Amino acid sequence: MAKKLMKGTEAIGEAAVQAGCRLFFGYPITPQNEIPEYMSARLPQVGGTFVQAESEVAASNMIYGAAGAGERVLTSSSSPGISLMMEALSYIAGAELPVVVVNIMRAGPGLGGILPAQGDYFQATKGGGHGDYRCIVLAPWSVQEAADLVQDAFDLADYYRNPVLILGDGLIGQMMEPVEFSAQRVPCKPLPPKTWASTGWKGDRPRAIINSLFLDPEELERHNQKLAAKYATITRDEVRFAEVGTDQPYQVLVVAYGSVARVVSTALEDLRAAGCAAALVRPITLFPFPYGAVRRAAERARAVLVAELSTGQMVEDVRLAVEGKVPVHFIGRQGGMLLTPEDIVAKVRELAAAEVSHA
């Protein structure tokens, strides 16, 4: 297929359609309204169904129902709406259902603002709802990558029977960039038949009970351990990251994800031109987090800088990865304010100078 200029939110919707998703349930919230709007027009063209739910609480339980019936299903929202979906996401993780949820993050806490932020990292990567579970979390840095990751998200969700979050922000959602959809896309995982789905019981298989209730503590512990083993497999097999400039010597390693990593990559060019070498590790999967890649890259640097549109969330995982071997610094903006390449350049230069003077 030819390249097409698309807004991030529309590319996300189209990617879901290309991945065979025919069901969307959602509730309006800025800054992601173009996703439900796109799906409300697009899904009827392919025999699909769009439902505007009465709330994010309802939308997230509708995807629980649709996924349990064995169909690919998408919802999207933004931070306050995602908070309302946390109850259902916990049930979805507990019942091991494949769903894809898009969070176009806005600034918080509370009603916060409608401008881009990355304040939902903890919520997305550490469970978010109650109980002991994880979502696979994918963080695109371009419109093309958003489209690619949404398609992979459906495969990962089906393969692992696990919710997958696309964690973007208002920049990714509102940006327009060329996008290409492959006509012969191959799923990124093998897709076994959904024999566990509730499709009507005729006695030819065990009854499908879509459920997260285990009143027997021994049984629930076994279920928890089964989930933990699944998360361990995901952690082993599904880590994704990208590196910029790590093939050359560098003084400072920057770790950033999503739109902030785009800002950092611009800053890296300016820094290198000015003779101050820095490199970037960009986690693409936030869960599983690329601890190994960050550690290896950090060990070659004098300092690590984590850049986020928050007061510092992913920085905790970077510190876990680095294990104190290299100082880890943080730069962030909040409230919908953005980091600029100049901010990154200035901070990296400050760190490089300080580490040189210590050496």
Added chain:
Amino acid sequence: MPEAVVFSKPTALTEVATHYCPGCTHGVIHRLVAEVLDELELTQRTVGIAPVGCAVLAYNYFATDFHEASHGRAPAVATGIKRARPDLIVFSYQGDGDLASIGMSEIVHCANRGEKVTVIFVNNAIYGMTGGQMAPTTMPGQMATTCPFGRDVEQAGYPIRIAELISTLRTPAFVARASVHSPLHAVHAKEMIRRAFRYQKEGTCFSLVEVLSTCPTNWGVPPVEALAWLEQHMLPYYPLGVFKTPHGEDRAPRPLGGGA
């Protein structure tokens, strides 16, 4: 004379013994639903949705595929299943705390969208599973663990009449209220449930049957007295009958059995 089986357990029920308390009428309502599924030949393409509440384990008792929903969200889950697979027969089985309190939004909007699903709403005027707290359907003056001096309508308002409330929506639907406190009423309840599933089978409309039910354990009365208490205290406030049909007839509730 050759022997003939004239009465048997519906195939839509499993062989599992239920956990319901002695005298609870959930078992009767389960059976009525199961008989209807069998008689309409729907069992093998039915997906049920269990609530949070006493019927949380309903998936152990119905021999159909099942979802367990979070508290109050069964109508949203039903929407998801039915929109994903319109060929399936989808029903939720919910109590009064689940449907009329925490799940009020989901039931109203599910009904208003006209989802082609069936809701069995069991109203026993109390929270059963959590141990007898006040429900939105608890009667004025009725004692519960969170209204130990009886429901005070000045503080808690009056009980919510779900069948009446849902029947105010303009979207075509079948809405009825029945009871199972006597065999005659159970027969009527089954007829209401049958109509509800028939409308879904025909793809006509949303359907909801409110079924008045007893909770001897949490009402603190023996089972037979509980049946009488339902008749004496609940029936005058919760009239039985058909409140709404997809074609608009039978709008006024009619008393059962000819009495006023």
